[in-house]
Ligand code: GDP
């Protein structure tokens with residue numbers, strides 16, 4: 001099995017950190033500053049069962065200026081060109097308008113979508129409320145949800161298995 005997985009999400013949710021951790025290399029620059037990733041970057045993970053080609057994308061947001069428009073266009077192209085979409089959100093905060101905008105964009109796609117709840121390590125006792133906000137965000141869509149930390153690596157094996165199952 002092999003295929004392309006598009007890592008999609010609003011800025012700063014940890015998309016680049018995730019790709020780097022999954023492929024075990026520092027391919028994408030990660031930063032607390034939004035819009036560090038300006039191009040689609042690829043990383044390859046080879047396991048005994050599959051070859052996963054990850055496509056890290058610039059964060060998607062409602063464009064407010066020309067550079068923003070180019071970045072969002074790139075992400076939209078990436079969504080079309082992959083086999084599976086991994087929508088990454090920051091589960092240490094509740095779902096917001098930025099996530100809703102992307103869910104609306106993705107409602108058009110025919111590819112399988114997996115909802116990845118990142119920053120598990122930063123969740124506290126409010127976790128059930130936060131998780132529920134994401135379940136409600138995608139309500140109606142049959143997208144599997146998986147929780148992980150791109151920083152610590154917790155949950156990433158489950159994520160890998162889920163991705164391979166959807167290729
Ligand atoms: P991107 O804009 O979605 O590519 O986000 P980055 O990968 O550049 O990460 C944005 C910030 O979030 C950086 O400061 C990362 O170190 C941090 N970050 C990413 N993943 C995690 C995580 O699982 N836990 C925590 N605590 N921080 C994370």
Ligand code: MG
Nearest residue numbers: 015016036037
């Ligand atoms: Mg990035």
